[in-house]
Amino acid sequence: MTTIHPVILCGGSGTRLWPLSRKARPKPFLPLVGEGTLFEQALRRVAPGEGFAAPMVVAGAAHAGLILDQLGEMPGARLVVEPCARNTAPAIALAAALLPPDAVMLVCPSDHHIADPQAFRAAAQAAAELALQDYLVSFGIAPDRPETGYGYIERGAPLAGGFAIARFVEKPDLARAQEYLASGRFSWNGGIFAFRAGHLLEELTAHRPDMARLVREAVAGGEAQGARFLPAHEPFAAIAGDSIDYAVMENTARAAMVPANMGWSDIGNWAALADALADGADAAGNLARGGQVDLDGCRGVFALTDGPRISAVGLEDVCVIVSGGEVLVTTRAGAQRVGKLPGASGQ
């Protein structure tokens, strides 16, 4: 069993599940599905002793205190504090530069839900084996709908435990998403990656030399304070931010994927959260959380309140969210647009 170094990313601006998620308390730190917060679940999935080394968390300063509290009990756990938000590629490269070059790192978002952690861990081992053969490995999620908000991966030649990636496609239009779904050759890019730390830095140097150089400078000029590592601000701030997909995965000749059938959801909006909680719904598909909710003649309603009673009549496929003095009512179909509301973007 290959030892895997978990790298947990805590980013995101907290607009997609507004008004529950806020900048001060974004999605990873909310108890949404299952036990504890999504961040706590992400930590539990890679608990040391099942092939995992102690985790490294990469997060902004705003949430450092909260994260350190939760890491306190885990010997060897570390927190890398991003000087500023520069998207996933620099965050991942920071972690890679702090790990031994031959360490296999597993990059995990902390704001996804995974219903089957055992399947996750099996996929992680398969990905680690490919990473040791110098593949940059992405977890592929079997699509169950023609989602236009995700990146897609087309499978190429089979490899041991996975497939080469023939190509990446970012957020296709609906017609293409339907085609991909029908073809059976495409997976969603789940945002979970495995690679050797040294290999990732080599590829970054090849495809984004400036970013790689500035990350190295930020690490060289950084400072360890107990479990925290504080990269140097100036070089990190000078990075042109980019996602790991654009910066590396779509450019490398060594991209691979492992299929991961693990009940994944990115809980990307209120409708997705309602889906992830669907087991708790009543016979009419209604779901209430957090306080008194009175429904009359409703179907497929998801109601969540932090106090005020919610009363609803005749609604179908609507989410009603009352949180922090804000009232949000959205159709399930409209849930993707919540982040663009004045309330969500102006918080």
Place this chain on the structure above:
Amino acid sequence: MTTIHPVILCGGSGTRLWPLSRKARPKPFLPLVGEGTLFEQALRRVAPGEGFAAPMVVAGAAHAGLILDQLGEMPGARLVVEPCARNTAPAIALAAALLPPDAVMLVCPSDHHIADPQAFRAAAQAAAELALQDYLVSFGIAPDRPETGYGYIERGAPLAGGFAIARFVEKPDLARAQEYLASGRFSWNGGIFAFRAGHLLEELTAHRPDMARLVREAVAGGEAQGARFLPAHEPFAAIAGDSIDYAVMENTARAAMVPANMGWSDIGNWAALADALADGADAAGNLARGGQVDLDGCRGVFALTDGPRISAVGLEDVCVIVSGGEVLVTTRAGAQRVGKLPGASGQ
């Protein structure tokens, strides 16, 4: 011009526009449409000097203070305080017993909206003429939809300024309501009545002798305190409550109606209020009141808040009401059922 004695009824339990209307502040005392509260508008419509004597208001003790404040400026205005709620027939009979027998009284609910007060006053004069000929006159509203929540009046033989009433029909089913609408012979019973005070009491004595006797006892044993009249509690409480429609109008041989085309609405629920306010809606039929409301891709939404921001995405024909720490979301079609919600009935 016949002098008309306005009798304004302030009853109702305040559930239909919950959570804005409450027992402590029911519909007549809310500013909903136009200037001031519905009660203030009801007073203004019958302002003394345009053929109207000073008004008499019949209301429960809970709202006596509020009403007296508003009556203070009107010489001769009186408030009859119902000892308890016994529906409209006893309330109207109290007023009748306190007026001279030959006074023409005009009974007006205080929780309706009338867009055209001039048409109202013209109909009142026509009704008064019929009342002087000992008709019990109901205002007939031309129906514009097959409403199943109202009483209907079928027109009979023409009279000067109105029609005899062939029959009353209470809350028909949809098929019959559609038939009535198509026939052109039916009007809604608007709950506005005119009769000679003495004649009303004679008819009540004929059809509800016990009620008439107990009302007389309540008045004989009552007490005037300034502008207030307090009927005796015991006989009034002993009355079997009933509506004026059931107790008198449906039994008399002298029922008449005057057509009143005056932009009437009983604002019977949130959808009716949205309709009454429709002039203020935007091009998509959305209407916001009271605070910040952000809508994205909504049509026919009525949003009203007493503070918290309302944000909505993708809704169609939905009312979102935030008031007094309660959140109500109802389809327009479901608005009639709001009064049955636990919040509305349990306040």
